[in-house]
Amino acid sequence: MSFNLHKLLQKQKKNILELWMKNQLADEGLREDLISNEDLRSQSEELISSLVNNLTSSDMEDLDGDNWNPVIEILGGIAITRARQGFSPRETGRFVFSLKDALLSILQNEISDPKVLFEESGKISRVMDNLSIITFETFIKGREEVILRQTDEIAEISTPVIRVWDGILALPIIGTLDSSRTQIVMENLLQEIVETGSSIAILDISGVPAVDSLVAQHLIKTVSATRLMGAECIISGIRPEIAQTVVHLGIDLSNIITKASLATALAYAFKVLKLEVKRTTIIKN
Amino acid sequence: MGNFLLVTIQVDLYDRLALNLEADLVQMVSKTNARGVLIDISAVSIVDSFMGRIIGNIASMSKIMDAETVVVGMQPAVAITLIELGLPLKGVHTALNVERGMDLLKSMIGTTEEEPEEEDDDYLTE
Numbered sequence: 001m002s003f004n005l006h007k008l009l010q011k012q013k014k015n016i017l018e019l020w021m022k023n024q025l026a027d028e029g030l031r032e033d034l035i036s037n038e039d040l041r042s043q044s045e046e047l048i049s050s051l052v053n054n055l056t057s058s059d060m061e062d063l064d065g066d067n068w069n070p071v072i073e074i075l076g077g078i079a080i081t082r083a084r085q086g087f088s089p090r091e092t093g094r095f096v097f098s099l100k101d102a103l104l105s106i107l108q109n110e111i112s113d114p115k116v117l118f119e120e121s122g123k124i125s126r127v128m129d130n131l132s133i134i135t136f137e138t139f140i141k142g143r144e145e146v147i148l149r150q151t152d153e154i155a156e157i158s159t160p161v162i163r164v165w166d167g168i169l170a171l172p173i174i175g176t177l178d179s180s181r182t183q184i185v186m187e188n189l190l191q192e193i194v195e196t197g198s199s200i201a202i203l204d205i206s207g208v209p210a211v212d213s214l215v216a217q218h219l220i221k222t223v224s225a226t227r228l229m230g231a232e233c234i235i236s237g238i239r240p241e242i243a244q245t246v247v248h249l250g251i252d253l254s255n256i257i258t259k260a261s262l263a264t265a266l267a268y269a270f271k272v273l274k275l276e277v278k279r280t281t282i283i284k285n
Numbered sequence: 286m287g288n289f290l291l292v293t294i295q296v297d298l299y300d301r302l303a304l305n306l307e308a309d310l311v312q313m314v315s316k317t318n319a320r321g322v323l324i325d326i327s328a329v330s331i332v333d334s335f336m337g338r339i340i341g342n343i344a345s346m347s348k349i350m351d352a353e354t355v356v357v358g359m360q361p362a363v364a365i366t367l368i369e370l371g372l373p374l375k376g377v378h379t380a381l382n383v384e385r386g387m388d389l390l391k392s393m394i395g396t397t398e399e400e401p402e403e404e405d406d407d408y409l410t411e
Contacts (some may be wrong), residue, residue, distance in 0.1 A: 224368050
């Protein structure tokens, strides 16, 4: 007598759902703040019905088959929304694993023959494990999408080029300098030099948290490119700890004009351009 | 009293042309006793490492012959390319445009305020 798992599961669909819901609600890690119980129930119901439809014995083990697409889609959707809602990986995993527990305990109640029980449980286990892996992959993909979006947003925070005086540009750099960002900074700066005909550019790095040899390399590149354009580049805002790091790393900034603050850099720029800032005394009559 | 040579490069230089420019220019420097060479590359949009080297060479050769070289009008893309190629053109003076280049040369050489004689070598494709 061949055992029909599919029929059994169809019959027991309601019981599985009840048991699973019970497991989920009893779980300490239930996140009622993120998802209401009704939503959880409808999610679970949808997943079970599409899962049971697929657990036919013929292609049960073949998760790449087209039959599994609806299940995988539902699971993927759940995983991605959970990633966005801020569920932890553990909580997302629990969702699938508790279903496995429910399925296995139903099988245990319904099948008396130990051999058949063992076989069928093995099948169910394998399928559910595969589904958990898929869930995790999708979950992580969802998280990565969030991270990528944030990275793009940060990159879009442009580095402004400010005209502080006729012929003097200032670039306050805030945040870490990586290769792509340096490229943007460099392009903006050179473009602005051409447009304004400025002969002095001040790179202010007081907003750069740390300078390592790579960042220093990028700075030196920017300064050299500015020089090729026929303008002078001053680096300002060098904090004591940055000066320490630069010297300890053995980076040679000796052929670059460095100033401690933007103010001193500006004063230097005025001197180069032969400009004078004077306080006028108002003569009272 | 020819003081300065002015070279305007109007096309993207290919290697043979660049080598000719190098030779011609050095000849010119010696013939005219020029004290300054001004190379205007504002029309050049593409450079390679060879081109960068040629410019460096011209500067070094002129230096030996007691003339200063100023490269003017470099486009941002060209500057970035040269830097990425690791050619910061040490020893070459730069300026934003021809007028500023001239001012720079004058201040470097400390010339009297006489009109410089200009030799236009327009390198056009023929």
